[in-house]
Amino acid sequence: MPLGFEVLRLDRVGKRYPMGDVIVDALVDASFTLSEGEAVAILGPSGSGKSTLMHLLGFLDSPSSGEIFFENRPVASLNESQRARVRAEKIGFVFQAFNLLPRLSVRANVALPLAYHGSPPDDAEDRVDRALDLVGMTNRAHHKPGELSGGQRQRVAIARALVNEPRILLADEPTGNLDTKTAAAILDLFKELNRLGRTIVVVTHSPEIAAHFRRQLHVRDGLVTEGGFA
Amino acid sequence: MRRLFFGVVNGFAEIWGHKLRSLLTISCVMLGVASMVLTTGFMEGFFKGWEVSLQEQGGIEKISTTAQGVKERQAPLAAVSPGLTRADARAIAALVPQAALVSPEIEATRPRLVRGGKSFEGRRGARVLGVTNAILEINRYEVASGRAFSDLDLHDDAEVIIIGSKIRDRLFALGEEPLGAFIDFNDRPFRVIGLLQHYERLWGTYNTLDWKNEIAFVPVTTMATKVQRSDRLSYLNFKAADITRLRETVDAASNVLAQQHRGIIDFNVRTNEEQLASFASTKASFVIGGSAIAGVSLLVSGIGIMNLMLASINERVREIGIRKAVGATPFNIFSQFVAEAVTLSLLGGAAGVAVAVALIKVLSATLPPGSTPLLSPSAFVVGFIFSVSAGVLAGIYPAIQAAKLDPIEALRYE
Ligand SMILES: Nc1ncnc2c1ncn2[C@@H]1O[C@H](COP(=O)(O)OP(=O)(O)OP(=O)(O)O)[C@@H](O)[C@H]1O
Ligand SMILES: [Mg+2]
Numbered sequence: 174m175p176l177g178f179e180v181l182r183l184d185r186v187g188k189r190y191p192m193g194d195v196i197v198d199a200l201v202d203a204s205f206t207l208s209e210g211e212a213v214a215i216l217g218p219s220g221s222g223k224s225t226l227m228h229l230l231g232f233l234d235s236p237s238s239g240e241i242f243f244e245n246r247p248v249a250s251l252n253e254s255q256r257a258r259v260r261a262e263k264i265g266f267v268f269q270a271f272n273l274l275p276r277l278s279v280r281a282n283v284a285l286p287l288a289y290h291g292s293p294p295d296d297a298e299d300r301v302d303r304a305l306d307l308v309g310m311t312n313r314a315h316h317k318p319g320e321l322s323g324g325q326r327q328r329v330a331i332a333r334a335l336v337n338e339p340r341i342l343l344a345d346e347p348t349g350n351l352d353t354k355t356a357a358a359i360l361d362l363f364k365e366l367n368r369l370g371r372t373i374v375v376v377t378h379s380p381e382i383a384a385h386f387r388r389q390l391h392v393r394d395g396l397v398t399e400g401g402f403a
Numbered sequence: 404m405r406r407l408f409f410g411v412v413n414g415f416a417e418i419w420g421h422k423l424r425s426l427l428t429i430s431c432v433m434l435g436v437a438s439m440v441l442t443t444g445f446m447e448g449f450f451k452g453w454e455v456s457l458q459e460q461g462g463i464e465k466i467s468t469t470a471q472g473v474k475e476r477q478a479p480l481a482a483v484s485p486g487l488t489r490a491d492a493r494a495i496a497a498l499v500p501q502a503a504l505v506s507p508e509i510e511a512t513r514p515r516l517v518r519g520g521k522s523f524e525g526r527r528g529a530r531v532l533g534v535t536n537a538i539l540e541i542n543r544y545e546v547a548s549g550r551a552f553s554d555l556d557l558h559d560d561a562e563v564i565i566i567g568s569k570i571r572d573r574l575f576a577l578g579e580e581p582l583g584a585f586i587d588f589n590d591r592p593f594r595v596i597g598l599l600q601h602y603e604r605l606w607g608t609y610n611t612l613d614w615k616n617e618i619a620f621v622p623v624t625t626m627a628t629k630v631q632r633s634d635r636l637s638y639l640n641f642k643a644a645d646i647t648r649l650r651e652t653v654d655a656a657s658n659v660l661a662q663q664h665r666g667i668i669d670f671n672v673r674t675n676e677e678q679l680a681s682f683a684s685t686k687a688s689f690v691i692g693g694s695a696i697a698g699v700s701l702l703v704s705g706i707g708i709m710n711l712m713l714a715s716i717n718e719r720v721r722e723i724g725i726r727k728a729v730g731a732t733p734f735n736i737f738s739q740f741v742a743e744a745v746t747l748s749l750l751g752g753a754a755g756v757a758v759a760v761a762l763i764k765v766l767s768a769t770l771p772p773g774s775t776p777l778l779s780p781s782a783f784v785v786g787f788i789f790s791v792s793a794g795v796l797a798g799i800y801p802a803i804q805a806a807k808l809d810p811i812e813a814l815r816y817e
Binding site: 228231233234253254257258260261262266268270272273274276285286288289290333337 | 420721722724725726727728729730731732733734735810811814
């Protein structure tokens with residue numbers, strides 16, 4: 174598949190956390206480009222900086238050094254509201270820790286990003302139904318997250334990331350809590366979304382899962398290296 | 404608009420999700436509104452009661468003259484003055500054109516009203532005054548049935564009497580016709596010629612106008628010659644023909660009286676205006692005091708709301724992080740929290756109004772007269788607006804705090 178234009182570009186991006194007198198370099202001089210329509214797996218051991226990288230890609234955090242460009246514009250030049258708008262309309266984020274709102278129903282959780290659209294879409298209800306259907310959670314729509322298993326919560330989190338039909342899907346270990354069968358189904362879903370033109374970045378520990386993606390990035394001690402094309 | 408609607412719906416869900424905290428916030432506003440409405444209600448009740456009693460005493464155009472002790476330096480001469488008499492009434496009527504009506508009044512010192520074994524014994528007993536018809540207009544009495552005094556009654560020192568409703572109730576059985584009947588007033592039979600209207604202004608169960616029902620009138624001439632056997636007046640009341648020339652009327656009357664009394668100032672001319680002035684200053688201090696109370700209660704409820712909103716934000720840091728992560732702008736978060744504050748203060752305001760209404764209903768049934776609060780619409784409107792704005796203002800600071808949270812920091816918050 175021909176790759177489109179550049180969506181995200183990182184230019185020597187670093188993230189350091191000062192922890193008292195110790196300084197943790199969670200990410201060091203990361204430079205790479207994500208193009209429209211790419212499917213990327215990020216691999217690396219625990220604590221290597223994968224989540225840190227994902228947060229930066231999703232505008233949730235700002236780098237300590239270097240620069241990130243979104244559609245050729247420096248992210249630093251966007252104010253917080255503009256970044257929020259991009260998050261609401263163009264980016265779907267699946268958190269490693271799910272981050273569902275415990276007091277809202279599954280349905281309301283999935284619908285949440287639509288409330289923050291510049292103009293809430295008319296087919297909001299349909300979109301929520303479709304997203305729930307895609308992850309097979311339609312029958313649990315009125316449950317609270319607390320009443321679900323870890324894998325089910327993960328699927329709700331995925332549905333929430335899909336509901337705004339994002340151009341970029343960022344998923345931090347989306348299959349970590351799923352059995353092989355469900356994991357395969359979710360993986361197929363991601364592949365299908367990618368075939369339809371969406372850019373997908375998935376963090377995983379598993380080389381087998383990573384093998385499904387055309388491009389792999391390895392993170393080790395905050396250093397990002399290209400793993401080549403599969 | 405749609406945002407706001409989202410906010411309010413969300414707000415309700417939040418309120419329902421935190422029943423105790425919401426209840427506390429609502430109580431804060433409720434107390435603020437209720438105390439504000441009650442305070443203003445008490446003040447208005449006091450003012451209103453005062454105004455009515457002033458009206459029933461003749462309004463501000465009434466001028467009253469009473470006898471008073473002379474100043475020390477005039478004491479040796481005091482005997483020179485004839486005192487306040489009916490001659491003074493005639494003099495004022497003749498020489499003070501600004502005085503519209505002149506009412507000479509002689510009060511019986513120890514009145515006893517008896518009829519067929521029944522006697523009137525109120526707490527202070529009945530008052531019996533020797534009067535002319537002028538008192539009816541000056542002090543606002545209405546003869547409900549029968550008639551007022553005729554010129555002949557006054558001329559002949561007739562033994563006729565006009566009685567108030569309470570005296571009738573005491574001396575006459577139900578269904579008995581008082582008109583034409585005889586009452587012994589200080590052992591002298593008087594024929595009842597008129598019945599006064601029944602006056603009533605209830606404060607709970609107490610009738611603050613009862614004093615107007617415990618009164619009886621006889622001709623001033625009869626009182627002077629046959630009962631008191633003295634021409635001395637207890638009161639000499641008159642009315643200013645033109646309310647704008649009240650001062651002038653008082654001065655003219657004072658001069659005439661001084662002349663009549665050969666320069667001895669053994670009388671005191673007073674207007675209700677002075678009462679009105681002292682009322683105005685009382686009112687001002689009441690309003691200041693009341694506003695202070697209301698202000699403090701609003702401040703307290705505002706602090707309560709702010710405190711609870713801040714606590715709520717602390718509890719919901721993760722939620723704020725999640726909302727921001729899925730695309731909420733700082734303004735979205737800000738309006739969500741303000742909408743919650745508004746919803747809570749609206750609920751609290753409504754509850755406060757309800758509590759105030761209930762309390763006023765209960766209080767006006769139990770409290771003594773003159774201190775019962777009034778249901779004043781302006782108090783409700785002001786109390787409601789103030790407390791809701793206190794709620795909103797108190798909600799703004801916490802809402803700004805919430806909007807400023809960093810999404811990743813918020814998500815990491817345990
Ligand atoms: N807020 C923070 N303050 C201090 N150190 C942090 C913070 N966030 C992350 N780190 C550190 O940065 C490093 C990278 O963390 P990160 O969460 O990116 O790892 P990860 O690759 O996602 O690990 P995992 O596979 O376990 O999820 C870790 O050493 C972590 O301790
Ligand atoms: Mg991680």
